[in-house]
């Protein structure tokens with residue numbers, strides 16, 4: 001945050017202007033009240049109403065000028081500031097009027113402070129939002145992010161009549177890994193797996209999240225079963241190449257994953273729960289086959305019914 005600049009207090013400027021106006025008007029009124037204004041020596045007494053009228057007129061002019069100054073110098077900028085703050089509250093983009101921020105008085109100071117406050121709030125909001133949508137250990141998205149993104153992606157995919165694939169990735173014998181190498185090493189292992197997932201699924205539309213524990217879910221839009229299986233195998237191979245030792249695994253001497261793949265064909269009515277359940281049931285088959293493999297399945301109405309899930 002930038003250091004706050006020292007500004008000239010506005011009230012001094014206002015008091016200065018007001019004092020000057022008073023001085024000028026006082027001098028003029030005193031001058032009007034002098035008899036020399038009029039031709040005859042007794043005119044001062046005769047034309048008292050004229051002098052009073054002139055003095056009144058002058059007073060009105062001075063008051064009018066004061067009100068105009070106040071309006072121009074204070075009321076209008078404050079309204080501009082209120083409009084700016086309201087726009088920000090309603091989520092409209094925009095900077096405070098430059099004429100306000102550039103002022104070297106209290107109004108400028110207030111505009112600057114409001115701008116700083118809004119910037120700080122924006123940063124804090126972004127940080128909080130990130131925290132609620134991300135898994136703190138791996139930095140991947142969490143289930144809430146998955147739901148948020150699928151809320152948009154599923155209807156879009158259905159409208160475009162495009163396939164959609166989900167990959168449930170589960171670490172093999174992870175309990176044994178934790179027991180043998182310790183929980184902190186287990187955490188590091190999960191971070192490494194998250195990195196491999198990030199490296200494999202790089203498209204902007206790929207959704208990669210940690211569902212919890214040692215389970216990750218990847219959703220690929222516009223990807224059919226063949227392509228999803230190819231990517232699942234690529235991820236599995238890449239992880240084995242990283243070569244994190246796992247002495248207690250019966251699947252391989254290194255950490256491995258099992259991947260259940262479920263692909264919804266264009267037009268299949270599917271929601272988040274069904275997608276997860278179908279990928280999970282394919283994962284179950286991987287585990288039954290001895291782990292460290294991928295199993296793919298097409299999600300159809302029959303499968304949704306078998307999984308006891310709504311078909312529409």
Ligand SMILES: Nc1nc2c(ncn2[C@@H]2O[C@H](COP(=O)(O)OP(=O)(O)OP(=O)(O)O)[C@@H](O)[C@H]2O)c(=O)[nH]1
Pocket residue numbers: 137170171172173174175176178182183184185186187190212213214287291
């Ligand atoms: N280090 C670490 N371990 C975790 C975390 N979340 C869950 N776990 C552990 O992950 C393990 C999961 O064990 P299981 O569900 O039995 O699965 P598994 O041992 O991998 O067995 P299979 O999946 O059948 O191969 C448990 O020991 C959990 O304590 C985490 O954030 N960090």
